[in-house]
Amino acid sequence: MSRLLTAWRLPLRLARRDAMRHRARALLVVAMIALPVLAVTTADVLIQTATVSGPESVDRRMGASQALVSVSAETNPLQQAPDPDVGYPVFSGDTTLTAPSAEQVSSLLDGARLVELRRTVGQVVTEAGRVGAQALEVDLADPVADGLVRLTSGRLPRSDGEVVVNDALVADGFRVGDRLGFEVGSEVAGGATEPVVVGTAESTTYRDLPFVAGPLGSLGLDSDEQTQWLVDGGPVTWPSVQRLNELGALVASRAVIEDPPPASEQYAEVRAQSGTDEGLLPVLALITVMVLLEVVLLAGPAFAVGARAQQRSLALMVASGGTPAQSRRVVLAGAVVLGGTGAVVGVLLGLGLARLLQPVLQGFSQTWFGPFDVPWLHLLAVAAFGLLSAFLAAAVPAVLASRQDVVAVLAGRRGDAPASRRSPVLGAVLLAAGIGASAYGALQPSGGELAIAFGAIPAVLGMILLVPAVLSLVARGAGRLPLTLRYAVRDAHRHRTRTVPAVAAVAATVAGVVALGIGLSSDQREAEETYVSSVADGVGVVRAYEQPARWDALRGAVEREAPGVQVVVQQGLTDSDGGYTSVQRPEGAGFISAGSALGSMVLVSDGPLPPGLVGLSDADARRAEQALGDGRSVVFTGPGVRVDDGEATVVRSTFDEQTGQDQTLARVTLPATYLPLSDPYDGPSAILTPAAAAELGQEPSVVSLLVTGGLDGDQEDTVQEALKGVDPSASIYVERGFQPESDALIAQLVLLGLGGVLMLGGTLTATFLALSDARPDLATLAAVGASPRTRRGVAAAYALVVGGIGSVLGALVGSIPGVAVTWPLTSSPGFGGGGPTGPFLDVPWLMLLALVVALPVLTALVVGASARSRLPLVSRLD
Structure with missing residues (x-):
């Protein structure tokens, strides 16, 4: 261990000093790593906060009591999960039991006091008609009911002729002192005496649904079908829960939910029902791999340029007796320093952004979120993901740096290695494998979506390996292009180390957006084509x-x-x-x-x-x-x-x-x-x-x-x-005819926005890094008579080359899984003898036009407008 630390101490020190010396490039890498970490951190924290776990939901479900016991009029012995809201109870036994009485339940709980509670959904009578409302009947003044409602004004009810309502009903015109009519079915609660509103109180579960609460009898709720009790006594243990299950009672116990029994003591059948969805794991793995690949490609050009800036120092190291492993270690140390910094910054900013977005997101939910939840283990994994992506992004530049021609570098010439001839062959094989997987998934009667999704990985990897060959083909045909475009194409081909990751990052982004876009559009096309009108529009x-x-x-x-x-x-x-x-x-x-x-x-x-x-x-x-x-x-x-x-x-x-x-x-x-x-x-x-x-x-x-x-x-x-x-x-x-789902439209806009941001970010990053790396070449152009605006033209042309080639490749590769997924997604065997339908294919041409044409042109204009037009003259030897 000490030898390992010793071997890395000097590279890490050099990496830290190099980052301080080249702050702009270092900040760029940190931003590339921090942005995806920030996004994942924000999403994870918000999801965990919005998801109310069993222990977090105890107070809103059972107030301050120790348990909530539910029994039906006729039942059977049952088996339940420690948290009855997770999974479904399994009824065991053919004998129908009569619901246990309060005395029987209390006797099994050491004589605990039981407070009856009733819940239902009914109708509140308003001036305009009726609105649906959640209803609760319980003695709200009893200490065991603390936590079921939150009083905001007025007072709690004291008799069965009084109730409290929430702000949603206040908006319908109810005020303190008004009488409220409540119906379950077609009967008005309370007969001739309707309850009086004595205060406003919010449900601790429902946020914006109409809600009314009062003592037993205030709303006319009955317990003929089901009876519930809040348990006021000592903790209800798992053996007590099992004894009550034998009587047909379902029990939510505070002690059991907060500290579940070991798996060996739980019911096996119920435990199997409440298990994790195994089909979700491959999907999460696929998403993780694709995001990791995208981050690696985005950060790759920055490390390539960094390795280029260090090539003379590395050549001197090798000339003085250094090994290739030490050269690689110097470049990788930069990834450790910058990747670790980006991961930490991303997690911290993600926590802050999640806190800011929490009330905004809460406004779209009908139920209250839980407390602000920071899943530290998850975030540790996210930070490690960021560090790993930086390490992988620097791996290829590190290997290339260890193989550079030392003599050429020390003489002031570029030490680039020739392009590999095996990479295009391997890329073609992987691309063919991806196409094959997509075709196989399209032909499956069911479950083909997963094969198509995983087939996208070799297709994208194959595309990345084919990028150098595509650059070579484009460079060979650039002889008749204008000077700026010709220069940009050939410079991109000559410096493949920084160009290939940039083009591949844009292509991978566009491929994902195109594949998802075709799938979403085709799904909407199926919904439109198979929509059945009940009557004519407007009727x-x-x-x-x-x-x-x-x-x-x-x-x-x-x-x-x-x-x-x-x-x-x-x-x-x-x-x-x-x-x-x-x-x-x-x-x-x-x-x-x-x-x-x-x-x-x-x-x-x-x-x-x-x-x-x-x-x-x-x-x-x-x-x-x-x-x-x-x-x-x-x-x-x-x-x-x-x-x-x-x-x-x-x-x-x-x-x-x-x-x-x-x-x-x-x-x-x-x-x-x-x-x-x-x-x-x-x-x-x-x-x-x-x-x-x-x-x-x-x-x-x-x-x-x-x-x-x-x-x-x-x-x-x-x-x-x-x-x-x-x-x-x-x-x-x-009847208003087919109405496109707002979720699908939002998803398409999000895809286009996300793709645009990633394309702009990747193209701009690669372009400015390339311009920084090519300053000697541009200065030489100026020395031989090129006008100041030539640099702007070259900068814009380079952005157009990276964005244009990447978007075209991405659109071609992304259309493979996108078209293939329409078969399993939009085909159906038919119903009612009507025969099979589908597949329905709909290509979002406007989105493709925006990605393939508009965004590369926009990026080129931005780069051309912001690039410096004058540089100091320098000499060059190659």
């Missing part, structure tokens, strides 16, 4: 799931809140008697429907079609209305399937649970007109005449209200609340 459908519904009152609520719209009452056949109606079609009619958004699969009309019915041409719609007016029912067939008009058999059936088969209640044969649908369908299967419904022995009833005339988003929300005020089970849906 709203009002439905009520509890029958009989107050349709007149619902119609009045719509017309009151959205004046000017037209409301059509739609009739159909329901299953209120336990039966259902089906229409038998001729063989090959090809009708497919996933259900009816209009309230019934079989509608009833004496002429007019439902407004907004999709899938029918104008001519067929006129035929349908004519048929209904003439007393013929309308039966729909599959897209493009024409069936001659004739008769249709309509069957009313019910399901016999004893025999497991359908039982026919009525069967009639009716004159029918068959009409094909042009699109996939979510509407009714048939429209019967009132006479046909009467032959079945059915009385048509209202199944929905169809709203036309245009409802905007604000009106839809207002109407929704008003409908809830009439009937809690009522709701409105307005």
